Every structure is written in structure tokens, then in C-alpha cells.
Amino acid sequence: MKAAPKTETQADSDTSELLFDDADWSFKSLSRTYDAIERVALDDLGLNVYPNQVEIISTEQMLDAYSSFGMPLMYRHWSFGKHFARDEKSYRQGHSGLAYEIVINANPCISYNLEDNSMPLQALVMAHAAFGHNHFFKNNYLFRQWTDADGVLDYFQYAKKFIAGAEERHGLEEVEKVLDAAHAIMDQGVFRYRRAPELTTEQRQARKREIEEYRERTFNDLWRTLPDKEGAEEATEAEKEKLARRKQLHLPEENLLFFLEHNSPILDGWQREILAIVRNVAQYFYPQRQTKVMNEGCATFTHHYVMNALYDRGQIGEGAMLEILHSHSNVLFQPDFDDQRFNGINPYALGFAMMCDIRRICTEPTDEDREWFPDLAGSEDWRGALRHAWTNYRDESFIRQYLSPYLMRKMKLFDLTDNAEDSHYVVGAIHDEQGYRKVRDALANNHDPAHTDADIQVVDADLRGDRQLILEHSVRNGIGLAEDSRTEVLKHIRELWGYEVTLSGIDHDNGKQLYRTSTIEAEDGGA
Amino acid sequence: MAMHHFIDRRQNPGDRSLGNRQRFIRRAKAQIKDALNNSIRDRKLGDVANGEDLSIPAKGIAEPRLRSSGDQGRRGRVLPGNKEFVTGDQIKKPQQGGGEGGGKEGSEDGEGEDAFNFTLSREEFLELFFEDLELPDLIKTDLRATSSVTYQRAGFAREGNPANLDVMRTMRNSLGRRIALNRPDLDAVAAMQDEITALEDMTEPTAKDRKRLDALYEELENLERRQKIVAYIDPVDVRYRQRKPVPKPNTQAVMFCLMDVSGSMGEREKDLAKRFFVLLHLFLKRRYERIDLVFIRHTHEAQEVDEETFFYSRQSGGTVVSTALSKMMEVVADRYPTDAWNIYAAQASDGENFSGDSKTCSQLLAEEVIPVCQYYAYVEILDEREFELFGNPEAGAALWRSYREVAESRENFAMKRVTKPADIYPVFRELFLKQGEKA
Numbered sequence: 001m002k003a004a005p006k007t008e009t010q011a012d013s014d015t016s017e018l019l020f021d022d023a024d025w026s027f028k029s030l031s032r033t034y035d036a037i038e039r040v041a042l043d044d045l046g047l048n049v050y051p052n053q054v055e056i057i058s059t060e061q062m063l064d065a066y067s068s069f070g071m072p073l074m075y076r077h078w079s080f081g082k083h084f085a086r087d088e089k090s091y092r093q094g095h096s097g098l099a100y101e102i103v104i105n106a107n108p109c110i111s112y113n114l115e116d117n118s119m120p121l122q123a124l125v126m127a128h129a130a131f132g133h134n135h136f137f138k139n140n141y142l143f144r145q146w147t148d149a150d151g152v153l154d155y156f157q158y159a160k161k162f163i164a165g166a167e168e169r170h171g172l173e174e175v176e177k178v179l180d181a182a183h184a185i186m187d188q189g190v191f192r193y194r195r196a197p198e199l200t201t202e203q204r205q206a207r208k209r210e211i212e213e214y215r216e217r218t219f220n221d222l223w224r225t226l227p228d229k230e231g232a233e234e235a236t237e238a239e240k241e242k243l244a245r246r247k248q249l250h251l252p253e254e255n256l257l258f259f260l261e262h263n264s265p266i267l268d269g270w271q272r273e274i275l276a277i278v279r280n281v282a283q284y285f286y287p288q289r290q291t292k293v294m295n296e297g298c299a300t301f302t303h304h305y306v307m308n309a310l311y312d313r314g315q316i317g318e319g320a321m322l323e324i325l326h327s328h329s330n331v332l333f334q335p336d337f338d339d340q341r342f343n344g345i346n347p348y349a350l351g352f353a354m355m356c357d358i359r360r361i362c363t364e365p366t367d368e369d370r371e372w373f374p375d376l377a378g379s380e381d382w383r384g385a386l387r388h389a390w391t392n393y394r395d396e397s398f399i400r401q402y403l404s405p406y407l408m409r410k411m412k413l414f415d416l417t418d419n420a421e422d423s424h425y426v427v428g429a430i431h432d433e434q435g436y437r438k439v440r441d442a443l444a445n446n447h448d449p450a451h452t453d454a455d456i457q458v459v460d461a462d463l464r465g466d467r468q469l470i471l472e473h474s475v476r477n478g479i480g481l482a483e484d485s486r487t488e489v490l491k492h493i494r495e496l497w498g499y500e501v502t503l504s505g506i507d508h509d510n511g512k513q514l515y516r517t518s519t520i521e522a523e524d525g526g527a
Numbered sequence: 528m529a530m531h532h533f534i535d536r537r538q539n540p541g542d543r544s545l546g547n548r549q550r551f552i553r554r555a556k557a558q559i560k561d562a563l564n565n566s567i568r569d570r571k572l573g574d575v576a577n578g579e580d581l582s583i584p585a586k587g588i589a590e591p592r593l594r595s596s597g598d599q600g601r602r603g604r605v606l607p608g609n610k611e612f613v614t615g616d617q618i619k620k621p622q623q624g625g626g627e628g629g630g631k632e633g634s635e636d637g638e639g640e641d642a643f644n645f646t647l648s649r650e651e652f653l654e655l656f657f658e659d660l661e662l663p664d665l666i667k668t669d670l671r672a673t674s675s676v677t678y679q680r681a682g683f684a685r686e687g688n689p690a691n692l693d694v695m696r697t698m699r700n701s702l703g704r705r706i707a708l709n710r711p712d713l714d715a716v717a718a719m720q721d722e723i724t725a726l727e728d729m730t731e732p733t734a735k736d737r738k739r740l741d742a743l744y745e746e747l748e749n750l751e752r753r754q755k756i757v758a759y760i761d762p763v764d765v766r767y768r769q770r771k772p773v774p775k776p777n778t779q780a781v782m783f784c785l786m787d788v789s790g791s792m793g794e795r796e797k798d799l800a801k802r803f804f805v806l807l808h809l810f811l812k813r814r815y816e817r818i819d820l821v822f823i824r825h826t827h828e829a830q831e832v833d834e835e836t837f838f839y840s841r842q843s844g845g846t847v848v849s850t851a852l853s854k855m856m857e858v859v860a861d862r863y864p865t866d867a868w869n870i871y872a873a874q875a876s877d878g879e880n881f882s883g884d885s886k887t888c889s890q891l892l893a894e895e896v897i898p899v900c901q902y903y904a905y906v907e908i909l910d911e912r913e914f915e916l917f918g919n920p921e922a923g924a925a926l927w928r929s930y931r932e933v934a935e936s937r938e939n940f941a942m943k944r945v946t947k948p949a950d951i952y953p954v955f956r957e958l959f960l961k962q963g964e965k966a
Contacts, residue, residue: 027533034533055534064544079590081551084544085645115537172550184591336608345607412609416618418602424617430609443605454593478600481593488591 025119073156103129107149120320132299142287181492182278189257252457266498297351396448467499558583659948687767700764710757711750780815780869787876800875829854889929
């Protein structure tokens with residue numbers, strides 16, 4: 001929507017005028033700056049964004065959002081209160097700063113800006129969140145496929161209300177029990193490969209009616225079958241039965257929350273709905289976990305480009321630009337592996353560096369780039385190349401596709417193999433001719449949740465027998481699960497399933513059982 | 528221009544996090560209470576009600592998630608900042624048990640520590656403190672409130688409510704400024720206008736008159752311009768009367784804590800006694816600007832001691848209660864003239880007394896102590912078994928019986944047997960309710 005001629009002349013006349021010359025912001029200067037940023041972001045970079053809604057919030061509100069999964073509309077739970085208490089204390093004592101902004105993947109795209117930000121910071125944050133993140137949310141395939149930007153705010157609102165209602169009807173403690181247990185398996189509550197059967201608002205309405213009915217009838221038809229233990233049945237019969245059972249329960253199933261929601265023999269309708277809510281929350285955030293490098297890279301590249309463009313046009317003063325660059329380089333700080341401050345690869349730094357590198361490859365390619373990136377090198381259209389990457393990749397595939405030898409050398413990346421049994425780490429590959437591909441693959445794997453998260457599946461639930469729930473962890477590279485975490489989490493699963501739960505670790509390569517944890521044994525141990 | 532909105536959310540009610548906070552405190556209540564009880568034990572009477580940094584065991588409020596074990600399997604990790612490594616290099620791992628191994632996972636959730644630290648607000652502290660005491664709601668609200676204020680004049684401000692405009696001061700400023708900036712005064716202008724009219728009205732003005740008239744025109748214009756530039760009342764002149772909240776001027780009070788510290792008073796008894804003292808102190812704090820605390824402990828003889836000694840050190844010896852009362856009267860005579868101080872006293876004991884002394888006690892109380900006191904509260908701390916035995920208030924040892932006699936005739940004396948925190952409040956019931964009505 002443009003009132004074309006007028007905007008054009010305006011654009012010309014105010015290019016050399018400062019958008020703001022004060023450290024303090026006002027809604028007027030915010031609005032003026034927003035418009036200028038928008039012009040660069042849309043007309044120059046060619047971004048495609050949801051309409052924006054920028055909300056100014058106080059420190060306390062920021063802390064609050066912070067401690068609730070970064071989602072101000074979150075339902076209530078004690079753990080958010082706990083995180084708030086911890087974050088607040090650490091903030092008040094000056095141990096940690098606050099994020100300048102939080103942005104919600106929704107249509108309209110809501111960003112929350114901290115009131116304490118100076119005007120230059122507000123400008124930076126708007127370019128970063130309201131355009132960078134916003135463009136990424138709207139275009140990246142994972143978000144398009146897995147999240148519903150139009151409905152998400154309504155859904156969170158609904159979830160909050162539902163849980164408040166459940167608390168009223170069934171008591172805080174009962175609701176807390178279900179939420180505690182569901183949170184414990186949130187990481188195992190996402191569909192990694194197939195799309196979740198999402199509910200539309202109408203379906204949700206229908207579901208609500210259903211919830212009432214749930215209470216009346218037994219949930220799963222399977223439970224109507226009377227146990228007919230003859231004992232004389234052959235082993236093959238048992239095998240057959242197991243197969244049939246697995247087919248009926250759609251096993252194996254990787255989404256524990258989904259499985260329990262639909263098959264737990266003991267849960268009431270409202271409890272199943274809580275599992276669905278937690279599962280949907282987990283699924284909503286799953287794309288963000290897979291695109292940290294890209295998402296932050298996209299936002300950082302955008303704010304950097306836009307701020308520089310405005311500075312070049314004389315719309316941002318020198319002092320303000322210095323402050324902006326200062327924050328910019330703080331965010332991008334990447335200590336070396338042997339530095340005390342090292343805490344893994346900084347996704348902002350890696351993402352931004354890779355995106356700058358793509359631009360370089362497009363505009364000033366070397367022979368090496370031509371060899372590695374024949375399609376990209378010298379293509380000039382770096383804007384198009386970046387938009388393409390932002391749309392079609394996630395961290396793992398993005399790194400595998402775009403990490404260049406040049407950048408590996410620049411960051412001096414190397415691959416360190418740690419075999420728990422050895423007393424030495426081994427340098428597997430470094431930034432040289434022989435090592436580029438290995439380093440790149442290893443870094444890509446490091447950024448793939450499917451590779452780093454434990455692969456756990458529901459494999460059986462003998463409904464006619466002891467009703468034990470059998471989970472299997474396919475152990476890769478010999479990396480098991482910490483024992484105390486297994487014991488504690490299984491207790492929570494048992495809470496939701498109602499009967500004993502057993503988890504076995506099976507070596508992915510040779511099929512050997514590496515460990516076995518069961519609530520049965522835990523009980524024995526306790527007695 | 529795309530549609531966009533800026534929304535100011537700062538004014539939204541700030542209690543969004545409150546619900547989560549309450550749930551957290553509810554959830555961790557057992558641990559928080561334990562920590563709280565310890566802290567009541569450790570803190571000074573006057574500080575008990577302040578907010579508190581608490582540390583509770585992290586175990587009860589852990590949020591378990593499946594976590595990969597750090598000491599198993601093969602991992603490949605890409606790191607930045609290689610200096611001299613080449614492919615195949617072996618790097619010795621840091622010694623086991625030495626804590627973090629060169630950037631190893633450790634606790635992933637960052638809260639592997641044993642303790643969780645956070646700050647409990649005064650409100651939350653009192654809520655939990657009151658819970659065991661079973662105070663009536665009205666009293667709780669009353670005690671929770673911080674001291675009341677009145678508004679006093681506190682000079683003048685440039686900004687304020689029109690209702691508080693100080694006309695005198697504003698006009699004085701205006702006058703001063705007008706003089707300083709040489710604003711033409713109204714009389715002079717009026718006189719000049721009169722002269723002009725007179726000259727204009729002349730039928731045959733001379734050349735001199737005409738010249739004079741022109742000069743006057745010019746000067747008048749000049750004056751009128753100056754009048755416009757230098758306003759009659761300028762915003763800088765305006766002054767408002769300012770009012771500042773000042774704590775209500777209250778008189779001062781002294782609170783005497785009397786306690787038997789002979790061997791029979793164990794930790795449980797002292798804990799209960801402390802709660803009893805804290806409650807009275809909270810009550811007084813609400814009403815008096817300044818509260819002095821005097822601690823008198825006694826066995827067979829009484830001593831004035833500091834708070835630390837009062838609650839923590841033990842003493843052996845017999846039990847002569849009257850020595851404490853005499854000591855108190857000594858201190859009163861010495862430092863707290865009754866016309867300047869409100870005197871409150873709280874006495875805790877397990878009811879034992881040297882035979883024959885109880886009579887002395889009741890006499891001292893009735894004739895000397897109670898007449899100078901606003902209120903005197905006595906609790907006898909018993910264990911459950913004794914409590915059943917002495918269920919009837921009539922029954923009891925010599926001290927109890929002789930105090931009963933005093934209690935019957937005095938309104939400002941209250942006594943009670945307690946075995947648990949919930950028993951404490953009733954001893955203050957009349958005191959609190961009476962004051963509540965007044966307030």
C-alpha cells in the first residue's frame with residue numbers, strides 16, 4: 001500500500017535528515033525510523049514480512065516473557081515462576097543482561113522491545129526482529145510447514161484459558177502433576193519427520209465437545225477386549241498378536257506425548273488435552289531449535305545492512321551508529337575454544353559470517369569459490385541468493401551447503417573427536433584441503449537436533465498383559481542417557497501411562513542392549 | 528506503507544508473573560518453610576519481617592529431562608580458533624574429577640547445583656510466617672501494612688496540580704521578573720496613551736506638538752512590543768505548593784522480652800518463644816516509629832543481655848521468675864521514663880518457679896509492672912503431654928495460678944498456654960482487636 005508520488009518525494013527530501021538525534025526514544029521517532037527501515041528492508045533487500053506489531057514492555061515484563069519459553073502468552077506453571085525468580089535475581093545482581101527484544105512467530109508478527117533501550121538500540125532491534133526474524137518466519141519452509149502463524153496467538157490464548165479452567169475444576173495440584181510430567185518429555189513430544197495432525201479452530205471446538213464425552217467412555221477400544229489368557233497359546237500366536245497390536249497402536253511412535261495423549265489407559269479428556277497443548281507448544285518451538293544459526297544470522301545480517309544503509313544516507317548520526325556497532329559486535333563475539341569465555345559456537349556469529357560470505361561469493365568470488373560454489377560464484381544477485389537460502393534450508397543443511405573453505409579458514413574451525421574411553425581427544429580434521437568436507441559435515445551434525453537429541457520410540461504396550469509400556473532408545477555412537485535423568489523421567493511417564501514403563505538402550509549399530517531402566521525396578525529399589 | 532502498530536504495554540498490570548510466582552512458592556512450600564524456620568532462628572527479632580534471600584534444596588523443584596550422559600560414547604565437536612593443531616594430533620584430556628573437562632557438558636540445564644537461590648519478598652515471608660500462627664485475616668492485613676503516612680508541606684515546586692497553585696509566590700516571582708526585565712508598567716502606558724489622546728485632540732497642534740506626538744507613537748509601539756515579549760505571568764513564575772508524604776508521627780515504645788533460660792527450656796521452647804516475640808514486635812512496629820528492644824533472661828537471677836545471648840546461650844541454675852520482673856522495673860526506672868515511653872512486655876517460660884517465689888511475682892506484677900505497661904503478655908510453653916494434663920486453665924503450677932489471679936483483675940494482662948505456633952495468637956487477641964477497632 002503506497003500513496004506513490006507523495007511517498008517518493010518525501011523519501012527524497014528526508015534522505016539527508018537524521019531520523020533521530022536523541023538517545024531517548026519517543027513513539028514519533030520510533031515510527032519515523034520504522035518507516036525508514038521498512039523502505040530499505042522491502043525495497044532494497046526485497047524482504048517479505050508479516051505486518052508488524054511492535055510492543056514496548058518493561059523490564060519485569062521482559063523477565064516474565066523470558067522465563068516462560070519466551071512467550072508472554074504462556075499458560076501458568078510453577079516452573080516459569082522458578083525461572084523468573086532465578087533470572088530476576090541474576091539480573092538485579094548484574095550477572096546477566098536482558099535481551100533487547102523478543103519476537104513471536106505470528107501473523108501479525110509481534111516484537112517486544114524493552115523500554116530501557118536507547119533510540120539507536122530501538123532502531124537496531126526493529127531492523128533485527130521486525131524485519132529480519134519476521135522475514136525468516138514468514139518464508140522459511142520449516143516454519144511454513146510446521147507452524148501456523150495465523151492461529152498461534154489464538155491457540156496460546158486458548159491453551160492458557162483451558163489450563164486455568166482445568167485448575168479451577170480439578171485443582172492446581174492435579175493440573176500441575178500432568179504439566180510436570182508432560183514437560184519432562186517435551187523433547188520427546190515433537191514429530192521430527194511427519195507432519196503433526198494439526199487441529200483447526202473448528203476441530204478444536206469439536207474436540208472440546210469430545211473432551212466432555214471422554215469422561216464417560218473408555219478412551220481406547222482396545223480396552224474393551226477382555227483379557228483371555230489361555231496360556232496354551234503358541235509363541236507364534238503371541239508374535240502375531242504383538243504385530244497386530246503394534247499396527248493398531250501405530251507403533252513405533254517417536255512422539256511420546258502424542259502417543260500418551262491418544263493411548264494412555266488412565267487419562268481423562270482434560271488431561272489428554274493438556275498433553276496436546278504441551279505437545280503443540282513443543283512442536284511450535286521445534287523449527288526454532290533447528291534454525292538458530294539461520295534465524296539469528298538472517299536477523300543480524302538484516303539489521304547490519306539496514307543500519308549501514310541508513311547511515312550512508314545520512315539518516316543515522318555518527319554517535320548513534322557507534323552505539324549500534326558496539327551492540328552489534330557484542331552480539332557477534334565468538335571466543336576461541338581455549339578462551340575462558342568459550343561456550344560453544346555462537347549462532348549469531350556463525351550465521352552472520354556465513355551470510356556475509358554468501359554475499360562475498362556472489363560479488364567477489366575467488367577461484368576456490370568458483371570450484372566449490374559454481375552456481376553462486378559471481379552471480380551478483382546476492383540478495384536473491386540469501387533469500388533463497390533463508391527460504392529453503394535449516395541449520396544442518398545450510399551449513400552442509402554453504403560453509404566455505406574461506407570461512408573455515410577464517411574461523412580456524414577444527415573437528416575434535418572425543419571418545420569417552422580414551423585419555424586423549426583426537427583432532428579429526430582441520431581447515432585444510434583434506435579436512436574441509438569433514439569439518440563441514442561435523443559442524444552440520446552438531447546443528448541437527450535429530451542428530452543430537454536421543455532417538456526414543458514407543459515400541460510396545462501389552463494391553464492385555466501387564467500393560468507395561470516399552471520404550472526403546474536407539475543409541476548412536478555409544479552415547480547413552482544419564483541414569484538419574486532416566487529414572488526421574490520414567491516416573492513421570494508412568495504417571496501419565498498409569499502402569500509400569502521400561503526404557504532400553506539398544507545400540508544402533510549392533511542391536512545390543514546397552515542399558516535398561518524400569519519403573520518396576522525403581523519400585524523394588526525403594527521398597 | 529505497511530500497516531504497523533506500536534503498542535505501549537508498560538502500563539499493563541504488572542502481576543502477570545505473579546501467578547507463576549505463587550505456584551512456585553506453593554510448589555516449593557515445604558522446602559521454603561524449612562529454610563524460613565532456620566532463618567527465623569538466625570535472624571534478629573526486628574529483621575524477621577524483612578524480605579529474605581533464601582536458599583532451598585534444588586532437588587524438590589528439579590525439572591527432569593532426558594539428558595545424554597557425558598562420560599560415554601564418541602562425540603565429534605567442531606570448535607573455532609585452532610592455533611597449532613594438525614589432523615591426527617592427540618590432546619590429553621583434563622584430569623578426571625578436576626571439575627569441568629575442557630568445555631565438556633557438565634550440567635546441561637545449568638542448574639546442577641544443589642541449592643536454588645531466590646529472594647522472598649516481605650509479603651511472601653509474612654504470609655508463610657502467619658500461616659502457622661493462624662491469625663485472623665483482619666489482623667494479617669493490619670500487620671502486613673507498612674507504616675501509615677500523612678502529607679506535610681514541603682516547600683514549592685515548579686510543577687503541580689492547579690489546585691495547589693501558590694498565587695502569592697507566583698505573583699512575587701512575576702513582579703521580580705517584570706522589574707528585572709524592565710517590563711513597561713501599565714500606569715506608564717496608560718499615561719502615555721492619555722497624553723497621545725490629548726495631543727491628537729488638539730485642534731491646532733504646533734510643530735513641536737507634532738514632533739512630540741510622533742515620538743510618543745514610536746515609544747508606545749516600543750512599550751507595547753516589550754509588553755508582549757516580557758509576559759505578565761510567565762510559566763517560570765508559577766509555583767505550586769508541594770506536599771510530601773511523611774510517616775505518621777508516632778511515639779516510641781519499648782518492648783521487654785522476658786524469658787526463662789534454665790535447662791528445661793530447649794530449642795523447641797525457644798523457637799516458640801521467638802515467634803511469640805516476633806508477633807508482638809510486628810504489631811508494635813506497625814504503630815510506633817521507634818521501638819527499643821530489651822532482652823532479659825533469667826534463671827535464679829536475671830540479666831539484661833543482647834539478642835544473641837538471649838536466644839542462644841544456655842545457663843544452668845534454678846528458676847526465680849521474680850528476678851526478671853525486678854530487673855525489668857530497674858531498667859524502666861533507669862532508661863524508660865513512663866511519660867515518654869509506651870511499655871510492652873512479653874514473657875515466656877515453661878512454668879517452673881522456685882517455690883514461694885510465685886507469690887512475689889504476682890505481687891510485683893499487680894503493683895509495679897502492670898501499672899506501667901500498656902500490655903503484658905505471658906505464655907507458658909508446654910509439651911503436648913503436659914498440655915493435656917493442664918487442659919483446664921484452672922489447674923497448673925504455682926506460677927500459673929498466681930498469674931491467673933492477676934489476670935482476672937487486669938485488662939492489659941493476657942496469658943496463655945501454648946504447645947504449637949497456632950496457640951500463640953490468642954494471647955494477643957484482645958490487644959490486636961482493641962487496636963484494630965481504633966484504627
